[in-house]
Amino acid sequence: MVEAFASDLTALIRESAFETVRAALGEGSPSGRRGAGSSARRALPKGAKRPPGEISKLTGRLLEYVKGHRGERIEQIAKGMGVSTRELNLPVKKLISAKSIRTRGHKRATQYFPK
Numbered sequence: 001m002v003e004a005f006a007s008d009l010t011a012l013i014r015e016s017a018f019e020t021v022r023a024a025l026g027e028g029s030p031s032g033r034r035g036a037g038s039s040a041r042r043a044l045p046k047g048a049k050r051p052p053g054e055i056s057k058l059t060g061r062l063l064e065y066v067k068g069h070r071g072e073r074i075e076q077i078a079k080g081m082g083v084s085t086r087e088l089n090l091p092v093k094k095l096i097s098a099k100s101i102r103t104r105g106h107k108r109a110t111q112y113f114p115k
Helices: 002-024 052-068 074-081 085-097
Strands: 101-104 111-114
Touching (some): 052 085, 085 101
Antiparallel strands (some): 101 111
16 A cells, blocks of 8 residues: 555656656647647747747737726736736837837836827
8 A cells, every 4th residue: 555655746746857857848738628728829948038029919908908907006907918028028018118008006006008
């Protein structure tokens, strides 16, 4: 009974280690679960820049989302779009500087509106 338990535990630990390595290499887990927003894009190495086309596509999606969901905060927008708030930082800055959207509030209470 103890040997069976030890064998099962070893198998679980081994599978967990494999999943961790696969996730680190950007291959995902065997069950297909991945982090929010990562299903459509490849994992980039730390410090790597996103391609300009990907950023402009996300910027366009963000503008359309803000037009349809006036006054939402960045956390709500990210959840609604299925991406992380970190991924939205640059597109939000681009839209604000282009005066395509306007803001009200400060820090985490900032709300976004189309112009």
